[in-house]
Amino acid sequence: MPLSERSESKGRMRGAPLTGAMMTERLAAVRARHRQEALERGINPRDVDVLLSDIVGKSLPYLIGHGEESVDAAPLDKLLARRYAGEPLQYIRGKTDFFSREFLVDDRVLIPRPETELVVEAALSRAGRGAHVLDIGTGSGCIAISIERERPDLRVIAVDNSIAALALAARNRARLSSRIALAASDVLSGIRGAFDLIVSNPPYIAAKEIGALQVEVRDFEPHGALTPGKSGTEVIERIVEESRRLLRPDGRVIMEIGFGQESTLREIAATKRFDVEDLISDLAGIARVIVLSAHG
Numbered sequence: 001m002p003l004s005e006r007s008e009s010k011g012r013m014r015g016a017p018l019t020g021a022m023m024t025e026r027l028a029a030v031r032a033r034h035r036q037e038a039l040e041r042g043i044n045p046r047d048v049d050v051l052l053s054d055i056v057g058k059s060l061p062y063l064i065g066h067g068e069e070s071v072d073a074a075p076l077d078k079l080l081a082r083r084y085a086g087e088p089l090q091y092i093r094g095k096t097d098f099f100s101r102e103f104l105v106d107d108r109v110l111i112p113r114p115e116t117e118l119v120v121e122a123a124l125s126r127a128g129r130g131a132h133v134l135d136i137g138t139g140s141g142c143i144a145i146s147i148e149r150e151r152p153d154l155r156v157i158a159v160d161n162s163i164a165a166l167a168l169a170a171r172n173r174a175r176l177s178s179r180i181a182l183a184a185s186d187v188l189s190g191i192r193g194a195f196d197l198i199v200s201n202p203p204y205i206a207a208k209e210i211g212a213l214q215v216e217v218r219d220f221e222p223h224g225a226l227t228p229g230k231s232g233t234e235v236i237e238r239i240v241e242e243s244r245r246l247l248r249p250d251g252r253v254i255m256e257i258g259f260g261q262e263s264t265l266r267e268i269a270a271t272k273r274f275d276v277e278d279l280i281s282d283l284a285g286i287a288r289v290i291v292l293s294a295h296g
């Protein structure tokens with residue numbers, strides 16, 4: 001029987017009554033069987049270890065050192081069936097790490113990416129004491145909450161046009177004892193005030209490129225968080241345009257950009273009378289974060 005069918009029938013405990021007794025196996029056997037199946041399906045076997053650790057409530061070294069202990073394999077079968085269907089590990093676990101903190105995530109929000117930590121670093125290094133910071137498209141709240149938790153002297157407001165995303169950001173705010181303000185706004189249309197820093201990881205993928213994304217992204221992450229429309233720069237252009245009204249004279253816009261968008265961003269900045277003050281590359285050497293300052 002192919003591994004896939006074996007796994008599915010095991011998930012149903014091979015016709016056993018649903019209310020039947022728990023079927024236990026040795027931890028080492030469960031782990032070895034699922035790591036092998038994950039490899040055959042092109043899934044990182046580390047995902048098996050992470051989910052097994054969550055279920056057992058013990059660390060990986062514990063799992064390795066106590067392979068003779070018994071475990072009910074059914075919960076792991078269920079979670080891995082979701083992983084094999086393409087669901088990202090972070091949604092299955094309901095959480096991920098960003099800037100050394102744990103954030104709740106689900107299909108209402110984009111999963112925070114490591115390269116987005118560059119936006120946080122760029123903001124922290126430029127924020128004067130007591131600066132006012134605005135995060136556009138906050139999603140899980142990861143950028144805004146990280147900035148505020150690192151620097152409680154800053155006043156941070158975070159906006160999104162997704163009410164569902166704002167609800168999850170509010171849960172992260174409470175869990176992480178953050179004091180950011182949250183508001184619904186289409187880019188900056190609902191916002192008044194004066195800001196020293198406007199930060200954002202906006203949706204920047206051109207609509208026609210969505211079909212070519214990994215299944216994990218294309219079929220599971222919210223499309224409103226991925227693409228703003230045909231060109232991919234629709235929200236970026238609006239952020240640059242609308243920021244002028246709210247930026248203080250020596251304020252900055254700090255934004256994540258997509259692969260290959262650097263020259264388009266330079267054109268947008270020039271048209272909207274902004275200077276490109278800095279371009280920060282990620283670990284792969286891709287220009288990932290742009291820092292703009294207004295002139296004229």
Ligand SMILES: C[S@@+](CC[C@H](N)C(=O)[O-])C[C@H]1O[C@@H](n2cnc3c(N)ncnc32)[C@H](O)[C@@H]1O
Pocket residue numbers: 109110111112113116136137138139140141142143159160161162165185186187188201202203204224225226228235
């Ligand atoms: C790429 S996600 C970034 C989420 C989060 N800041 C992060 O870095 O993980 C973009 C976010 O922008 C929001 N968004 C999309 N269009 C928007 C608009 N017109 N106005 C405000 N927010 C918008 C989406 O709902 C989504 O939460």
